[in-house]
Amino acid sequence: MNSLTARPRPSELTEAADLGASLVIMDSHGRPPDRKNSPLGEFLRSRRASVGPEEVGVTSIRRRRVSGLRREELARLAGVSVDYYTRLEQGRHATASYAVLESIATALLLTPAERAYLHRLAKVPGTIRSPAPQNMRVRPETIALLNALGTTPGVVLGPNLDVLATNAAARRLYGDLDALAAAERNAIHWMLFHPDAERLHGDEWAEVAAEMIGMLRLRAGRALAHPDVRRLVQELGASSAFFRKVWAEQTVSTGSRAIKHFQHPEAGAIELIVESLTVKHAEDQTVVVLMPPPGSPSERSWRAVMARDPHAAR
Structure with a gap:
């Protein structure tokens, strides 16, 4: 296990509690922070x-x-x-x-x-009031879009980078994310704690993980006081020194990485083009598509992998 994601010492749990200090709406006496x-x-x-x-x-x-x-x-x-x-x-x-x-x-x-x-x-003077509920429902039309991608991996992410839906190709790439426990179906949680994450991303793991943490900060924006955001930040900070370090650095990212490199157990070393699409009628959801460059060795390797999966294209 990566030393940065190892189980924290008791002193680190205290540090993690301090991590979310700026996210607390009221203190223990009911006063503003x-x-x-x-x-x-x-x-x-x-x-x-x-x-x-x-x-x-x-x-x-x-x-x-x-x-x-x-x-x-x-x-x-x-x-x-x-x-x-x-x-x-x-x-x-x-x-x-x-x-x-x-x-x-x-x-x-x-x-x-x-x-x-x-x-x-x-935009917000002081604390957040009456935050909007997180939109976790994926419309049937979006699911149909994922399935229409065929052998191209596609994932639907929520506002806090929760994994809301995947297609068969994405499950072939990342493993069955849909089968994870509810608390673990989050892209950052998976990157920090799943045993396959570091192996799959290889030398890019730390860079990609930091980018995802920066995406969470940017997406949260004004909603840093939202209970779901506060809980996620505190849970990740309590268990990952890497998360605490990046979050404390105020890292912000749009997730604009154009290409990701993977060390896939079946396809070997491949590169995939990353495109993000905003979902109509659910603007806090994003469809992330990972496509091998047309005509590339990565495309040939990935197609060979998907050809061995009878459930790849629907």
């Missing part, structure tokens, strides 16, 4: 600490006690007052305009995924 620990504030602080002054042309004669930009330096780059930025980072400013957020994003050198995440976080 410290707003300095808001998801928006935590994200801004983490990104500010990651930007080297030399990257944005900032010079200073003062000795730096911490890494990254000072608040006053970032405020100057973004064209806002230090007081305004400080209040925004500490959760004491309810709203920020699109233009201001874009200026801050540019000053922080945010990626497109991080920009999207910043805007999602900033």
Whole structure:
């Protein structure tokens, strides 16, 4: 078993409880949490600490006690007052305009995924109220689409990367995900804890796993206080040091990886093109399609595998 997914020590369980501190809506006395620990504030602080002054042309004669930009330096780059930025980072400013957020994003050198995440976080002043229920039902039309893919693997993912449906080809690639216990039918859970995950992804395992954790953070966005999201984050953090590390780094990802490489027990080393489709009438669901490049050795190997499976095409 990977050392990063081994069973945690008691001290690690305490650390994991702290992991979800910013996701708690009320403390044990029924009071709101410290707003300095808001998801928006935590994200801004983490990104500010990651930007080297030399990257944005900032010079200073003062000795730096911490890494990254000072608040006053970032405020100057973004064209806002230090007081305004400080209040925004500490959760004491309810709203920020699109233009201001874009200026801050540019000053922080945010990626497109991080920009999207910043805007999602900033839309909510304080805690989340009456979160929408998670849409876990897959429409018959979507199931029909999966089956129509034939020998091409297809998976339906929910808003928290729960595995909602798979076709026969996906089960041939990943194993029977539908047969897993309900709590284990989650793409991140599978990547971190299933014995086949690291073998299947090989050298890309850590990179792909971190990308998936970043996808969860981006998808959750404003819904970080949703009970399902909070529970998932705390459960994964309680059992995986790798998850705790990546989550604490505020990693954000769109999951835009174009090609994934697999070490499949039957097909051998293959590469698959990854495409994601949003489901009509269920925009919080995504159909992920993994297709071997046409005419490639991967396509020939995968077709040979699927030819030995009488249930591949329906």
